[in-house]
Amino acid sequence: MILKIAVLSGDGIGPEVTKQSIKVLKSLGKKFNHKIELESGLVGAVAIDKYNDPYPDETHQICLNSDAILFGAIGDPKYDNDPKAKVRPEQGLLKMRKKLGLYANLRPTKVFESLLDMSPIKEERISGTDILFVRELTGGIYFGERGRRDNDNFAFDTCEYNRDEIIRIAKIGFEYAQKRSSKLCCVDKANVLETSRLWRETVQSMEKNYPNIEVSYEFVDAVAMRLVQWPNSYDVLITSNLFGDILTDEASVISGSMGLMPSASVGSENALYEPIHGSYPEAAGKNIANPIASILSLSMMLDHSFNLKKESEIINNAVEESLRNKYVTPDLSSDKSSLSTDQVGDYIVDFIEKNYRI
Numbered sequence: 001m002i003l004k005i006a007v008l009s010g011d012g013i014g015p016e017v018t019k020q021s022i023k024v025l026k027s028l029g030k031k032f033n034h035k036i037e038l039e040s041g042l043v044g045a046v047a048i049d050k051y052n053d054p055y056p057d058e059t060h061q062i063c064l065n066s067d068a069i070l071f072g073a074i075g076d077p078k079y080d081n082d083p084k085a086k087v088r089p090e091q092g093l094l095k096m097r098k099k100l101g102l103y104a105n106l107r108p109t110k111v112f113e114s115l116l117d118m119s120p121i122k123e124e125r126i127s128g129t130d131i132l133f134v135r136e137l138t139g140g141i142y143f144g145e146r147g148r149r150d151n152d153n154f155a156f157d158t159c160e161y162n163r164d165e166i167i168r169i170a171k172i173g174f175e176y177a178q179k180r181s182s183k184l185c186c187v188d189k190a191n192v193l194e195t196s197r198l199w200r201e202t203v204q205s206m207e208k209n210y211p212n213i214e215v216s217y218e219f220v221d222a223v224a225m226r227l228v229q230w231p232n233s234y235d236v237l238i239t240s241n242l243f244g245d246i247l248t249d250e251a252s253v254i255s256g257s258m259g260l261m262p263s264a265s266v267g268s269e270n271a272l273y274e275p276i277h278g279s280y281p282e283a284a285g286k287n288i289a290n291p292i293a294s295i296l297s298l299s300m301m302l303d304h305s306f307n308l309k310k311e312s313e314i315i316n317n318a319v320e321e322s323l324r325n326k327y328v329t330p331d332l333s334s335d336k337s338s339l340s341t342d343q344v345g346d347y348i349v350d351f352i353e354k355n356y357r358i
C-alpha cells in the first residue's frame with residue numbers, strides 16, 4: 001500500500017517526538033511492504049518566522065495532497081506573553097482545522113495498568129478507565145464572532161452552533177458508542193446556555209436511531225468533577241469545542257502523563273493525527289520529551305486513515321511493552337534510570353523488529 005503522509009512537526013518538542021513516529025512508520029513500512037511517501041511542511045512559530053503565516057498555503061497544499069497528516073505541536077513562549085501579537089502560532093492550528101474541515105477531534109483516554117501508580121488519582125478509582133472524547137473542533141466559541149468596542153474596554157466572544165454541526169458530531173459519538181460499550185454522554189451546560197440546549201435537543205432527537213445506546217446528559221461542571229472521582233464510569237463523551245478542550249486536558253493526566261495521549265482530528269476529506277500535549281518549550285532540544293503520544297497518534301492514523309489494523313495493534317503492543325518494562329522518559333520515571341526520547345523510539349522500533357516477523 002502507498003501511504004502518502006504530510007509531516008508537520010511544528011515547534012518545541014514537535015520535531016523530536018515526530019521523528020520517533022517516523023522511525024516506527026518506516027520500520028513497519030519495511031516489514032509490511034508499504035511504500036511510505038513523506039512530505040514535510042512548516043506550521044506554527046517556525047512558519048511565522050519564514051512566511052509570517054502560521055499555516056501558509058504551501059503547507060495547506062501539502063496537506064491536501066496527502067492521505068493523512070502527522071502533526072507535532074505548535075506554540076512558542078515568545079508569543080505567549082504578548083497579548084497584542086498580531087500573528088500567533090495557535091492561529092495556525094485553528095486555521096488548519098477550519099480549512100481542512102477537521103470537525104471532530106477524537107481523544108482517547110486510557111489508563112495503562114502498568115502505570116497506575118503514576119496517576120494523581122487513587123488506583124482503585126482509575127483502573128479500567130477507557131474513555132473516548134469526541135470534541136467538536138471547528139465551531140463554538142472558538143470560531144464565533146469576536147471583537148472589542150468602547151475604546152478597547154469591552155471584549156466579546158460568541159458561542160455559535162447550528163443543528164447540522166451538532167448532528168455530524170453526535171453521529172460520530174453514537175457510532176463509537178456502538179463499537180464500544182454502548183454508553184454515550186452528552187456534555188453541555190444546558191441549564192444556562194442556548195447553544196447547549198440546541199445540543200441536547202438535537203442529540204435527544206437522534207436517540208431513536210440508536211435504540212441500543214444508553215444516552216446520558218450531564219452538565220460540564222459536574223463532568224469535570226466526576227472525571228476525577230470516577231473516571232471509569234464514562235465511555236464515549238461528546239461535547240463542544242471549548243468544553244472538550246478543557247475536559248481533555250483534565251482527563252489526560254489521569255493516566256499519569258499527558259505525554260501518552262494521542263488524538264485524531266477528522267473531517268469528511270482529511271484527517272490529522274497529533275499528540276494532545278503542546279510544544280513544551282522548556283524541554284525542546286533536550287531529548288527528554290515523551291514520544292509515546294506521537295507514536296500512538298501514528299497508530300490511530302494507520303487504523304483510521306488506512307485501515308491497517310494489524311500495524312496499528314503492533315504499535316500499541318510495543319508501547320505497552322515499553323511501559324511495562326519501564327523503558328520510559330523522565331515524565332514517567334521516579335528514579336534516574338529514565339531514557340531519552342530517541343531511546344524510547346529505538347526501543348519501540350527494536351521491539352517491533354524482533355517480535356513481529358511476517
Ligand code: IPM
Pocket residue numbers: 090093094245
Ligand atoms: C488543543 C489546544 C488548542 C486548542 C490550542 C493550541 C489552540 O489546546 O488542541 O487542545 O485550544 O484547541
Ligand code: MG
Pocket residue numbers: 245246249
Ligand atoms: Mg487544549
